[in-house]
Structure formats: C-alpha cells, structure tokens
Amino acid sequence: MGLSDDPELQPLLFGLFLSMYLVTTLGNLLIILTISSDSHLHTPMYFFLSNPSLADVGFTSTTIPKMMVDIQTHSRVISYGGCLTQMSIVTLFGCLDSLLLTVMAYDRFVAICHPLHYSVIMNPRLSGLLVLVSFFISFLYSHLHSLMVSQLIFFMDVEIPHFFCEPSQLFHLACSDSSTNNILIYFLGAILGGVPLTGILFSYTRIVSSILRVSSTGGKYKAFSTCGSHLSVVCLFYGSALGVYLSSAVSNSPRKNAVASVMYNVVTPMLNPFMYSLRNRDIKRAMQKLLRRTA
Numbered sequence: 001m002g003l004s005d006d007p008e009l010q011p012l013l014f015g016l017f018l019s020m021y022l023v024t025t026l027g028n029l030l031i032i033l034t035i036s037s038d039s040h041l042h043t044p045m046y047f048f049l050s051n052p053s054l055a056d057v058g059f060t061s062t063t064i065p066k067m068m069v070d071i072q073t074h075s076r077v078i079s080y081g082g083c084l085t086q087m088s089i090v091t092l093f094g095c096l097d098s099l100l101l102t103v104m105a106y107d108r109f110v111a112i113c114h115p116l117h118y119s120v121i122m123n124p125r126l127s128g129l130l131v132l133v134s135f136f137i138s139f140l141y142s143h144l145h146s147l148m149v150s151q152l153i154f155f156m157d158v159e160i161p162h163f164f165c166e167p168s169q170l171f172h173l174a175c176s177d178s179s180t181n182n183i184l185i186y187f188l189g190a191i192l193g194g195v196p197l198t199g200i201l202f203s204y205t206r207i208v209s210s211i212l213r214v215s216s217t218g219g220k221y222k223a224f225s226t227c228g229s230h231l232s233v234v235c236l237f238y239g240s241a242l243g244v245y246l247s248s249a250v251s252n253s254p255r256k257n258a259v260a261s262v263m264y265n266v267v268t269p270m271l272n273p274f275m276y277s278l279r280n281r282d283i284k285r286a287m288q289k290l291l292r293r294t295a
Contacts, residue, residue: 001161002067002076003259014071020270021064027273028053030287038286044122045111046283048104049276051131052097052233056269059093062086063164063265080154083165084146090164090265092142095192099134101234102196106130108227109203113210141192148181162258164265193241200234232275240264 003013031053035041066086070076078086107127111118145167152174162169167185171178207227240263277283 001159001258002070002163003262010071014068017064017068017266020266021060021068024060024266024270024273025057027270027277028057031273031276031283034283034286034290037290041282041286044107044124044127045104047127048100048107048131052100052104053273053276055093055096055100056272059090059097060266060269062089062093067163078165083160083170084149087149087165087167087170088142088146091145091167092138095138095141096134097237098193098196099137100131101230101237102199103130103134104230105200105203105234108230109207112207112227137192141188144188145185148185152176152178152181162261166258166261197238204231229276229280233272236268236271236275240268 004010032050035046035050063086066078107122110121114121149167149170152171153176154174158173160166160169160173168182171182171185204227211224244257244261244264277287
C-alpha cells in the first residue's frame with residue numbers, strides 16, 4: 001500500500017526516495033571501493049567496515065527500487081513468491097548489520113585493550129571466519145522467517161499496509177493462527193538483537209575503562225576517535241530500530257508504523273557512509289587519493 005494514497009504526493013515521494021537511494025548506494029559503494037583500492041586500509045578494521053556497507057546496499061536495494069516502480073507504474077502488486085523473497089532478504093541483511101556491528105565492537109575492544117596482541121588475535125583467518133559466521137546465522141534466521149510465513153494461510157488478495165513485505169505485518173494478515181509464530185519470532189528477535197547489543201555494551205565498557213587509564217590526553221583522544229564513527233552508527237542503528245518498535249507498540253496505525261520504519265530502513269543506511277568517512281582521517285585521505293586518480 002506504500003506510504004500514502006495521495007496522488008499529489010507520489011512524485012514527491014518518488015524523487016525523495018530516488019535521491020536517498022542514490023546517495024545510499026553511491027556512498028556505500030565508494031566506501032567499499034576506497035578500502036579495496038588502498039593497501040593501507042587492508043586491515044581487519046576496514047575489512048569489517050566494508051561488509052556493513054555491502055549489507056546496506058543489499059538492504060535498500062531490496063525495498064526502495066520496488067517502491068519506486070510501484071509509484072511510477074501505479075501498481076502496488078507483488079507476487080506471493082516475490083513477497084517471501086523480499087522479506088527473506090530484508091531479514092538477512094538487517095540481522096547481518098546487527099551482527100557485523102558486534103564484530104566491529106570486538107575488533108575495537110582488542111585494538112584498544114590488547115594492542116600488543118592485536119595482529120595475532122585479529123588475523124585474516126579469524127576476521128573472515130567472524131564475517132562468515134555472521135552471514136550464516138543471518139541466513140538461518142531469514143530462512144526461518146520464510147518457512148514460518150510459508151506455513152500460514154492467506155486470502156487470495158491481501159493488502160499490506162507497508163512499503164515492503166514486513167514479517168510482523170504478514171503474521172497479522174494470516175487467516176490461520178500465527179500466535180506461535182509470533183512468540184517464536186519475538187523470542188529469536190530478542191536473542192539476535194539483545195545478545196549483539198549486550199556484546200557491544202560490554203566491549204565499550206571495557207574500552208572506556210581502558211581509555212581512562214591512559215595518562216596522555218592525546219592518547220585518549222586518539223582512542224576515542226578510533227571508536228567514534230562505529231559508536232555513532234551503533235547509536236543510530238539501534239536507536240532507530242528501538243524507535244520503530246516503540247512506535248508500533250504505542251500506535252495502532254499500520255501506516256504510521258510504515259512511515260516510522262523509513263528511518264530504520266532508508267535513512268540509517270544513507271547516513272552510515274557519512275559517519276564512517278567524516279570521522280575517519282584514513283578514509284578521507286584514501287578517498288581523496290582515489291578521486292585524484294580517477295580525475
């Protein structure tokens with residue numbers, strides 16, 4: 001059903017989402033290209049940074065292009081198989097983003113709290129394994145969503161009050177009893193949301209404790225600046241997700257919940273490249289080199 005039924009708003013929505021999608025895609029791809037083209041950035045920290053950028057591109061590419069096509073063609077139809085596929089991919093990349101932020105927090109914890117052993121602990125094999133495990137867990141979680149929704153019974157024509165196939169909306173629209181599925185999804189969501197967030201908070205508790213023991217002001221500033229961009233992204237990611245959850249719990253309007261979820265699904269992936277590049281001198285320096293070489 002999209003975000004609005006007003007015909008006069010459709011061109012505005014199309015232009016707004018097209019611009020946000022282009023900024024998100026180009027910004028994240030620029031981060032990936034910058035890291036891959038500069039040998040000085042071939043470290044675990046920047047390897048982990050490039051993976052969330054790739055996940056953000058996949059996340060937004062699953063929802064926004066479909067929405068823009070619907071606006072242009074004045075058709076808001078999606079097939080049953082297409083809906084399941086979209087839901088599965090959105091769940092995959094959303095969960096992957098959460099797990100990768102946790103992996104990045106662990107990387108910063110090792111770099112600041114155990115700097116002498118950093119190169120030994122965060123070796124290329126462990127770095128690749130952490131990303132692979134994160135992807136595997138996310139794949140299982142998204143596959144579980146698809147299996148549960150595929151077991152439900154729906155009417156032939158269903159109106160989804162959202163701009164993409166959001167899992168909780170599909171559970172509410174099912175004809176068959178979905179209470180067990182809802183409990184299971186909320187339980188797994190609490191685990192896959194709560195455990196990574198707990199890991200991030202634990203890592204930063206140890207990081208702050210370690211930084212406060214540093215005697216020099218310059219050393220403290222350097223350590224804080226190393227974690228600043230990641231901490232900003234964590235606050236934006238979990239803050240927007242919590243905001244969407246609270247708004248859905250308080251508001252009974254599905255359309256308002258869809259508007260609130262734009263922050264989590266569109267705005268956050270768009271702002272991530274700016275947070276990583278504007279607060280990181282190495283990234284900015286590498287980008288300038290890349291742009292000069294391209295020019």
